[in-house]
Amino acid sequence: MRLVTRGDLDGLTCAVLITSCEDIDEIVPVHPQDITDKRLHITDDDIIANLPYQTGVGKWFDHHLLTQGNERPPEGFEGRYGLAPSAARMVYEYYAARRTDLQRYERLLAETDRLDSAQLTIDDVLQPKDYILLGYTLDPRTGLGDYQSYFRKMVGWLKTSGIEEVMRQPEVTDRVERIRAQDAAFRERTKACSRLDGNVVFTDFRNESPLPVGNRFLVYTLFPEANASLRVHWGPSREHVAAAVGHSIFNRTSRTNVGELMARYGGGGHRGAGTCLLEARNADAQIAEIIATMKKDG
Numbered sequence: 001m002r003l004v005t006r007g008d009l010d011g012l013t014c015a016v017l018i019t020s021c022e023d024i025d026e027i028v029p030v031h032p033q034d035i036t037d038k039r040l041h042i043t044d045d046d047i048i049a050n051l052p053y054q055t056g057v058g059k060w061f062d063h064h065l066l067t068q069g070n071e072r073p074p075e076g077f078e079g080r081y082g083l084a085p086s087a088a089r090m091v092y093e094y095y096a097a098r099r100t101d102l103q104r105y106e107r108l109l110a111e112t113d114r115l116d117s118a119q120l121t122i123d124d125v126l127q128p129k130d131y132i133l134l135g136y137t138l139d140p141r142t143g144l145g146d147y148q149s150y151f152r153k154m155v156g157w158l159k160t161s162g163i164e165e166v167m168r169q170p171e172v173t174d175r176v177e178r179i180r181a182q183d184a185a186f187r188e189r190t191k192a193c194s195r196l197d198g199n200v201v202f203t204d205f206r207n208e209s210p211l212p213v214g215n216r217f218l219v220y221t222l223f224p225e226a227n228a229s230l231r232v233h234w235g236p237s238r239e240h241v242a243a244a245v246g247h248s249i250f251n252r253t254s255r256t257n258v259g260e261l262m263a264r265y266g267g268g269g270h271r272g273a274g275t276c277l278l279e280a281r282n283a284d285a286q287i288a289e290i291i292a293t294m295k296k297d298g
Helices: 009-021 032-036 087-098 100-116 122-126 130-138 148-160 163-167 170-181 183-192 216-222 258-263 280-297
Strands: 002-006 026-030 046-049 059-062 079-081 194-197 200-204 228-234 240-247 273-279
Touching (some): 002 009, 009 026, 009 046, 009 100, 009 148, 026 032, 026 148, 046 087, 059 087, 079 087, 087 100, 100 130, 122 216, 130 148, 130 163, 130 170, 148 163, 148 170, 163 170, 170 183, 183 216, 200 216, 200 280, 216 228, 228 280, 240 258, 240 280, 258 273, 273 280
Parallel strands (some): 002 026, 046 059, 200 228
Antiparallel strands (some): 228 240, 240 273
């Protein structure tokens, strides 16, 4: 059986829980667009977690908004869906009644809920530690590069070791050191590449090569008056621009439903955060549209 999931802390926690309960032969971390665009052949021998539903899958777990562009699961599908702090919470609720041993992951699950729903403190952003810091080392938006092998190793580490031991793994310490070493440069480049447009801070990293390494929430400490953000950089090729939109995690006044907004451009997400890929030839016009919508919403 194969597990297809997202390569972030929520996807990782899903993988830890599911591999504790199912006979998983392969873990495939992918981007949501890979599912939306049907780049993977999905069968009933697959489990999808923390990603959009795809017809034919054996089990499905998710917590993102279902929009008009999403495939819908049939009545009585195997798995669980709900608007929850994390997809991992849906996985846990599905298996926990018959697998009491999953209780040993309750702290991992609670911290995954906090990070994925961005219920973070200023210290979680400026001086992160333990599971939150681990989440930043996994987040593709941090800019640390390839994470596939790292992700798969992490599943095993979290199943056999406490967080203190996991954080001492050489590959983890290397990523943490890179984040800390580049923190000042990341802040400087973020400030230089950002502008405040009404209530929205827009960060354009398309001219940055390589992309700065850093915590994506730091922008809200640099522009505390903003209640929403739009960050763009080149996608897998110069044919697309990757766009990430979010509510400020400190100035929580934005009224934009980000998941629905991103769905208009082929993406998706939560009410408070989401992503999409824009065609390069239309990107500037669509960026202006996205900012205008968030400014109108207030």
